[in-house]
Amino acid sequence: MSTATTMHDETGHVPPAEVEEVELYHAKTWLGKYVFSQDAKVIAIQYGCTAIAIGMVGLVLSLMMRLQLGFPNEFSFINPSNYIQAVTMHGMIMVVYLLTALFLGGFGNYFIPIMIGARDMVFPYVNMLSFWIYLLSVLILVASFFVPGGPSGAGWTLYPPQVMLEGTPGHEWGAILMLVSLAFFIIGFTMGGLNYVVTVLQARTRGMTLMRLPLTVWGIFMATILALLAFPALLVSAIMMLFDMLLGASFFMPAIVSMGEQLDHSGGSPILFQHLFWFFGHPEVYIVALPAFGMVSDILSVHARKAIFGYRMMVWAIVAIGGLSFIVWAHHMYVSGMNPYFGFFFATTTLIIAVPTALKVYNWVLTLWRGNIHLTIPMLFAIGFIFTFVNGGLTGLFLGNVTVDLPLSDTLFVVAHFHMVMAVSPVLVLYGAIYHWYPKISGRMFHQGMAQFHFWITFVGSYAIYYPMHYLGLMGVPRRYFSMGSTDFILPSAQGLNEFITIAAIIVGVTQLLFIYNLVWSLFKGEKASDNPWNATTLEWQTATTPPGHGNFGKELPLVYRWPYDYSVPGEDIDFLPQNQPPRGAG
Amino acid sequence: MSESVAQGEHTGGMAGVAADWSSDQRAFKGVPWHKAMMWIFLLSDTFIFSCFLISYMEVRSTTTAVWPSSSEVFALTIMGNSIPLVLIAIMTFILITSSGTMAMAVRFGYQKNKNMTAFLLIVTALLGLSFVGMQAFEWTKLIVEEGVRPWGNPMGAPQFGSTFFMVTGFHGFHVSVGVIFLVITAVKVMRGSYDNERPGFMTGRKGSYQFVETMGLYWHFVDLVWVFIFAFFYLW
Ligand code: HEM
Numbered sequence: 001m002s003t004a005t006t007m008h009d010e011t012g013h014v015p016p017a018e019v020e021e022v023e024l025y026h027a028k029t030w031l032g033k034y035v036f037s038q039d040a041k042v043i044a045i046q047y048g049c050t051a052i053a054i055g056m057v058g059l060v061l062s063l064m065m066r067l068q069l070g071f072p073n074e075f076s077f078i079n080p081s082n083y084i085q086a087v088t089m090h091g092m093i094m095v096v097y098l099l100t101a102l103f104l105g106g107f108g109n110y111f112i113p114i115m116i117g118a119r120d121m122v123f124p125y126v127n128m129l130s131f132w133i134y135l136l137s138v139l140i141l142v143a144s145f146f147v148p149g150g151p152s153g154a155g156w157t158l159y160p161p162q163v164m165l166e167g168t169p170g171h172e173w174g175a176i177l178m179l180v181s182l183a184f185f186i187i188g189f190t191m192g193g194l195n196y197v198v199t200v201l202q203a204r205t206r207g208m209t210l211m212r213l214p215l216t217v218w219g220i221f222m223a224t225i226l227a228l229l230a231f232p233a234l235l236v237s238a239i240m241m242l243f244d245m246l247l248g249a250s251f252f253m254p255a256i257v258s259m260g261e262q263l264d265h266s267g268g269s270p271i272l273f274q275h276l277f278w279f280f281g282h283p284e285v286y287i288v289a290l291p292a293f294g295m296v297s298d299i300l301s302v303h304a305r306k307a308i309f310g311y312r313m314m315v316w317a318i319v320a321i322g323g324l325s326f327i328v329w330a331h332h333m334y335v336s337g338m339n340p341y342f343g344f345f346f347a348t349t350t351l352i353i354a355v356p357t358a359l360k361v362y363n364w365v366l367t368l369w370r371g372n373i374h375l376t377i378p379m380l381f382a383i384g385f386i387f388t389f390v391n392g393g394l395t396g397l398f399l400g401n402v403t404v405d406l407p408l409s410d411t412l413f414v415v416a417h418f419h420m421v422m423a424v425s426p427v428l429v430l431y432g433a434i435y436h437w438y439p440k441i442s443g444r445m446f447h448q449g450m451a452q453f454h455f456w457i458t459f460v461g462s463y464a465i466y467y468p469m470h471y472l473g474l475m476g477v478p479r480r481y482f483s484m485g486s487t488d489f490i491l492p493s494a495q496g497l498n499e500f501i502t503i504a505a506i507i508v509g510v511t512q513l514l515f516i517y518n519l520v521w522s523l524f525k526g527e528k529a530s531d532n533p534w535n536a537t538t539l540e541w542q543t544a545t546t547p548p549g550h551g552n553f554g555k556e557l558p559l560v561y562r563w564p565y566d567y568s569v570p571g572e573d574i575d576f577l578p579q580n581q582p583p584r585g586a587g
Numbered sequence: 588m589s590e591s592v593a594q595g596e597h598t599g600g601m602a603g604v605a606a607d608w609s610s611d612q613r614a615f616k617g618v619p620w621h622k623a624m625m626w627i628f629l630l631s632d633t634f635i636f637s638c639f640l641i642s643y644m645e646v647r648s649t650t651t652a653v654w655p656s657s658s659e660v661f662a663l664t665i666m667g668n669s670i671p672l673v674l675i676a677i678m679t680f681i682l683i684t685s686s687g688t689m690a691m692a693v694r695f696g697y698q699k700n701k702n703m704t705a706f707l708l709i710v711t712a713l714l715g716l717s718f719v720g721m722q723a724f725e726w727t728k729l730i731v732e733e734g735v736r737p738w739g740n741p742m743g744a745p746q747f748g749s750t751f752f753m754v755t756g757f758h759g760f761h762v763s764v765g766v767i768f769l770v771i772t773a774v775k776v777m778r779g780s781y782d783n784e785r786p787g788f789m790t791g792r793k794g795s796y797q798f799v800e801t802m803g804l805y806w807h808f809v810d811l812v813w814v815f816i817f818a819f820f821y822l823w
């Protein structure tokens with residue numbers, strides 16, 4: 001095809017349909033339409049609400065930790081045990097049950113079919129089961145708060161032997177429930193994930209080539225593949241750990257003396273768990289990051305009225321990051337005593353992965369350059385993301401080098417790194433994306449003022465929280481500590497910083513309630529949204545109704561004539577050409 | 588993309604693959620959704636089994652106690668002679684045979700030969716069932732006679748029992764699930780669901796004999812995994 005060499009990819013002709021359309025199952029009852037729904041969009045909202053609800057629990061837990069760190073021993077309801085339990089549950093909830101579920105189960109379900117011009121996922125029934133199993137896994141996780149001994153207190157990394165020793169809170173039931181819950185999460189996710197991948201590969205509309213997919217779809221697609229290949233390691237380690245805990249096996253447990261008693265275990269390898277966990281754990285950070293990369297690309301492009309810079313490069317960077325993310329896992333284990341050559345290998349791959357990542361950052365910035373920038377709410381969040389992500393990426397380079405990492409490992413520096421890069425950045429994109437697509441999903445506009453306030457507090461507040469943590473980490477303040485005791489190397493001024501961070505965290509935390517209030521308020525009181533309020537090109541904005549009904553499009557599926565980034569095309573009267581608009585003079 | 592590809596004519600080799608992947612609608616031309624999904628599921632499952640087997644190798648090489656000798660543990664005494672690995676040889680033979688009957692079922696399915704397809708599916712299921720039965724026998728023998736437990740055994744390293752039960756158990760679970768689905772598929776074949784395109788189990792999609800092939804993919808995969816388990820657990 002002649003346009004292959006130019007980025008502006010437009011064809012006048014769309015190939016004929018390869019397969020006839022299949023009838024969707026239309027539920028007749030209220031229960032079938034809104035509860036046990038097989039419509040990917042309803043499932044998406046169910047996923048989203050569940051994820052945000054459990055995320056609020058994670059938020060409260062983090063404030064609990066901050067209260068103790070900022071004002072040590074002022075609050076009697078926080079003790080060393082429930083402090084470390086809060087650390088553990090906060091981490092696991094945020095990474096797996098909030099971010100993974102919201103990005104893939106929420107945004108994936110809503111936007112994959114509608115952006116590629118499909119009526120639904122390929123197997124809607126399995127897709128529905130995916131949500132219910134996810135909900136079950138969340139309920140099991142929540143149940144661990146109420147069992148004797150409470151939830152696990154081993155840290156979100158669940159390292160053995162600590163996780164099952166008597167001194168660790170939750171070693172009785174909490175850890176077991178956590179592992180069972182993770183196993184269910186993985187099963188549920190797999191059912192959804194298979195759907196997402198096959199839908200992208202095999203169910204696109206006529207004219208929709210892979211190189212015409214919006215980057216949002218590319219990000220979610222690649223993240224889903226990563227998840228399908230990384231979660232197996234977590235599943236296996238969960239099963240093995242359950243063997244150790246319930247059947248007295250010794251996969252991960254060496255011979256060990258606990259509380260003055262020789263335990264029955266012998267000969268196991270705790271390092272094996274670390275390898276399995278991080279073989280999952282590192283791809284997991286990109287499972288969260290790649291959808292954010294994709295969505296932020298689309299938001300930047302729409303609100304700068306300019307094609308994304310280097311679309312193909314952006315796609316290949318996503319693929320390259322996905323591939324590389326499987327061979328860097330041991331950079332989390334530099335202090336585990338592994339062979340120095342291993343450290344060298346993993347430091348090298350770790351630094352290599354920074355190359356495609358940096359490339360994406362350059363392209364985002366170049367997309368803004370000389371764009372017609374509209375500082376809308378989604379755009380503010382997207383630009384905020386660029387700042388926080390660069391910040392976290394740079395500290396990643398420090399940690400990626402073995403010798404620099406050794407003193408920084410297990411300090412607040414690591415906490416600052418991964419919060420900038422994996423917590424704040426994807427969450428900013430999530431907010432931006434929710435504001436961006438809210439008009440399509442709900443049919444109404446959100447309240448501008450509240451959203452502005454939400455952005456500025458969250459963005460500035462995140463810096464207030466995490467910037468000082470870098471200094472604390474460099475000073476050597478360890479992570480996951482209930483209190484510092486009397487240590488010479490921690491200066492008294494550290495306490496002042498900790499207080500400051502806590503106050504900032506409380507302000508930011510409370511502001512998130514305003515966001516939820518805004519969503520609910522706008523649902524009833526918001527201004528009615530038009531079909532395409534941002535003048536965007538991608539297919540989800542071209543639906544006949546807003547919000548789109550079951551089956552997404554009208555009688556006919558849209559035909560795709562062009563790539564998703566035809567903004568401000570020279571010589572055109574309007575500054576955007578939807579993907580389903582034929583070229584002038586064609587047809 | 589060129590007109591010819593869109594029309595469904597295929598160019599072979601790398602050029603064909605590139606053309607398919609740069610085309611619209613489908614990356615794998617002519618591949619039904621359930622088959623594509625099965626392949627991707629199996630890829631994911633491969634990672635599960637790889638993690639299991641690699642973990643097994645790791646614990647086996649790091650544990651300090653001696654590893655029980657597989658030719659002694661897995662021997663059967665038949666008419667007074669202790670024959671190593673005899674049960675496992677039969678089990679392996681049965682499972683490989685079932686792969687053959689499965690492949691024949693797929694072939695008859697494409698010929699729309701209802702009776703033969705259903706018959707061969709049932710034969711495959713029965714072979715699978717006898718495999719699981721013999722595995723149950725083997726487990727019983729290990730537990731009752733040899734005293735192997737997940738937490739220890741009289742012969743040596745405690746990890747011997749736990750890895751064995753975990754990995755063969757996980758595989759046996761796969762076989763059992765396969766048997767159930769083989770029976771379901773056979774029933775659907777007999778009912779004619781694939782002739783009159785009735786909606787499928789859990790899919791809501793129109794039935795077709797291609798489902799038999801997708802079922803076959805799973806079954807062959809489970810057999811293939813067994814070959815690795817056999818090599819790593821019984822021959823090492
Ligand atoms: C420039 C690229 C990056 C490099 C070189 C890098 C490097 C590292 C290293 C070496 C560590 C281990 C530090 C230690 O424990 O001592 C680490 C921790 C971490 N990184 Fe990154 N990283 C990068 C990007 C990312 C991204 C994009 C994410 C997520 C979206 C992420 C999330 C995390 C998390 C969650 C941890 C901590 C896990 C834990 O110990 O609990 N990193 N990073």
Ligand SMILES: [Cu+2]
Pocket residue numbers: 281282285328329331332
């Ligand atoms: Cu990592």
